[in-house]
Amino acid sequence: MNSNEQHLLSKIATGNGHGENSPYFDGWKAFESNPFHLTNNPEGVIQMGLAENQLCFDLIQEWILNNPQASICTPEGVNDFREIAIFQDYHGLPEFRNAVAKFMEKVRGNRVRFDPDRIVMSGGATGGHETLAFCLADPGEAFLVPTPYYPGFDRDLRWRTGVQLLPVVCESSNDFKVTRKALEDAYERAQEANIRVKGLLITNPSNPLGTILDKQTLRELVSFINEKSIHLICDEIYAATVFSQPGFISISEIIEEEKDIACNRDLIHIVYSLSKDMGFPGFRVGIVYSYKDTVVHCCRKMSSFGLVSSQTQHLIASMLSDDAFVDRFLAESAERLERRYKFLTCSLAEVVIDCLKSNAGLFLCMDLRHLLKNKTFEAEMELWQVIINEVKLNVSSGSSFHCSEPGWFRVCFANMDDSTMEVALTRIRTFVRQHKDVKIPKRKCWNSNLRLSFSSLRVDAQSMLSPHSPVQSPLVRARN
Amino acid sequence: MAIEIEQPSVGLSKVAVSDTHGEDSPYFAGWKAYDENPYDELNNPLGVIQMGLAENQVSFDLLEEYLEEHSEASSWGKGASGFRENALFQDYHGLKSFRKAMASFMEQIRGGRVKFDPERVVLTAGATAANELLTFILADPGDALLVPTPYYPGFDRDLRWRTGVKIVPIHCDSSNNFQITPEALEAAYNNAKAMNIKVRGVLITNPSNPLGATIQRLVLEEILDFVTRKNIHLVSDEIYSGSVFSPTEFISVAEILEARKFKDSERVHIVYSLSKDLGLPGFRVGTIYSYNDKVVTTARRMSSFTLISSQTQHLLASMLSNKAFTENYIMINRERLRKRYEMIIEGLRSSGIECLKGNAGLFCWMNLSPLLDKPTREGELALWDSMLHEVKLNISPGSSCHCSEPGWFRVCFANMSELTLQVALKRIHIFMEKKGGERNQQIFSQ
Secondary structure (H helix, E strand, C coil): CCHHHHCCCCHHHHCCCCCCCCHHHHHHHHHHHCECECCCECCCEEECCCCCCCCCHHHHHHHHHHCHHHCCCCCCCHHHHHHHHHCCCCCCCHHHHHHHHHHHHHHCCCCCCCCHHHEEEEEHHHHHHHHHHHHHCCCCCEEEEECCCCCHHHHHHHCCCCCEEEEECCCHHHCCCCCHHHHHHHHHHHHHCCCCEEEEEEECCCCCCCCCCCHHHHHHHHHHHHHHCCEEEEECCCHHHCCCCCCCCCHHHHHHHCCCCECCHHHEEEEEECCCCCCCHHHCEEEEEECCHHHHHHHHHHHHHCCCCHHHHHHHHHHHCCHHHHHHHHHHHHHHHHHHHHHHHHHHHHCCCEECCCCCCCEEEEECHHHCCCCCHHHHHHHHHHHHHHHCEECEEHHHHCCCCCCEEEEECCCCCHHHHHHHHHHHHHHHHHHCCCCCCCCCCCCHHHCCCCCCCCCCHHHHHCCCCCCCCHHHCCCC | CCECCCCCCCCCCHHHHCCCCCCCCHHHHHHHHHHHCECECCCECCCEEECCCCCCCCCHHHHHHHHHHCHHHHCCCHHHCCHHHHHHCCCCCCCHHHHHHHHHHHHHHCCCCCCCCHHHEEEECCHHHHHHHHHHHHCCCCCEEEEECCCCCCHHHHCCCCCCCEEEEECCCHHHCCCCCHHHHHHHHHHHHHCCCCEEEEEEECCCCCCCCCCCHHHHHHHHHHHHHHCCEEEEECCCHHHECCCCCCCCHHHHHHHCCCCCHHHEEEEEECCCCCCCHHHCCEEEEECCHHHHHHHHHHHHHCCCCHHHHHHHHHHHCCHHHHHHHHHHHHHHHHHHHHHHHHHHHCCCCEECCCCECCEEEEECHHHCCCCCHHHHHHHHHHHHHCCCEECEEHHHHCCCCCCEEEEECCCCCHHHHHHHHHHHHHHHHHHHHHHHHHHHHC
């Protein structure tokens, strides 16, 4: 593009705010140019950098077949076509909002109520975050975010809004817990730099850590934001991926239940989506839930820029109001995630690779600090290059998540079938043996109980990884 | 329950507290009256008839028929086998089959006179998102886009609200059927300059909303020359291109570019959507077609905030790649809209009301200036109020479209049955007779 064209576009357009130059995406290029396929390309790169939930599609498919009326394309559902096709009201279909509210309640063990009138649609959680940023902060103002955090936030919260993200540094010494000191330090740094902090953004369960916030920490956060009079944005997109104890505690529960902490509800906003819990990233079902009326109204108006397709609202309304199905799905999904997690952690432990103890998410954090040449991010990058190019696994480096310490890598485990997972583990085993004098303990973790078996699912690696799907730069997946 | 504490709540952003969302415009006030008392043929025959909503409801039977005959292709195939792949697909390039189908559909609408490259089709959740997105890309906060008046009231929000970009009007009036002139373009540009505002582009809607008329070739050429001279962009919102009553009367900016062998085309961007031509506003299907590589790349990245549901892309890919279906649809839809248009024009004429000569869209541009008590915006709003509360018709006052001449109203005709349209015309007839009678009284009593 010539220089004439260059200045013909806006600063937003010509800058790097789109975030695609982050090292987070380098591994994807290796994957895209050489994608693994069980039969057609068994030496290819295995994608372990994509946080997708592919473990329960058999259940969904069964439901779809048994509920043709949920689609407006089938003979059973086409009578609804006209009405649905015309429906563009930014309040959303009432049955959609009711079903989503109920689903969110179920995911939280029915310990809280969600008001369907506070459910606002957005273009995925990606759109939800951007909308909240537009609503809560002016250009130049900032949100605090605990590290490590999802790299997409750099684009979602900052690109078109002009809002800044300031890190709240968390460390492995206490399992990356968010401490009051870290919060205060971050806030003070902002003050010194003359940056106005408007809010704190937390992801719970955490991406990339896969951990959940305990009650003590949640109370601490609520107390902090109340003191500073700033907003609290809680991204609970992985809420239903909690697969073992301790149980998930939502911010909504803290507001409802905690009797002895000061809490201005007007400061609390939740971002949600069906992309992770249900495995429907393509359907762009994002939700903003705010306890402050004016925020609900503002975000609803802004939702005009990213409404959920009425066709999809109709399908989701039908699916999520099927109580029996939802109950079964949530239980089965958690069970399958746990099995996958145990299989992976056990196998890694065999080669003396530790993981951060976690109980949620579609990924875990591998501790490869002992494999680093030295304690630097350069060494981390080097190791990562080796993992991509020699071991042929696309995992995500901690630095791409703004982790303060080198040596941590996020590994996704819910976006592939068992066979692929086994190949990945074989490669890791081989690599560790070749590169370190590591004593492999006698105990084995190849426990068939830990394998997932889908008797009704067509276990076909071809369809699982689909080399046919256009693979491009990872941000093409709006969220991962 | 946690202790609720009274606190001056921390403020929201300037964007949030501004009223640039535009919902306080009279454009929307009529809706309230309609919502409170909506017309229904059987249950509420005296209710307010909604004529302020530019929706296309005349061709649903064609879509329903298609779905009935192709339900498996439109759905997830046999045994829902395609579900998983579809549900996982969040690539911002969009389904290739859908992009191809959109490009092909857009070509058919233009009678095959232009070619569209599917690789330049960027998908957004509606034209609302497309217009905002383009504005983010083409202009910085504080800059301006020039927009001919009268224009679609939603632009005030879509182009300005979150972007911080301004709209400077290109004034058009009835002396030449509201056509855009080179003088008006220059005047608008100089106006912006005088206010120290940097102009980044011109945004036209062709066919025009609210005029219901296509822009002539000569005018398009002049606009293209103007933006080239000023080194600015041209956005052509062609959302009503499939709703032109005669197949030969619409000239897309794409045709002009092709004729010029794409010289200076990298400043041109087309916005399209299926909300009007196919009557599918709920599905949120918008597209940006840009001749500028960098704009395509950037727009695609930005579309992450507003992707089209893969479920919907899949359904429409199937439907729009069926050429027999689309050719037939386009032809029949045009015909039905033309008939509706003729019905309303005839009905209004027989009541003594003239409209701007139109040839496209889902509405006509009605001239009620002879009825105004005062030739002012207040006079227009007073008349609008009587139309709403006495005649019980919700029509859109020209002032909400930033029309510089009072007395013009946009009246939609495609969002109701023929019977309802007849009822509306009857009410107008009675109203006009009454007005005529009053005038006679006034004359006699003077």
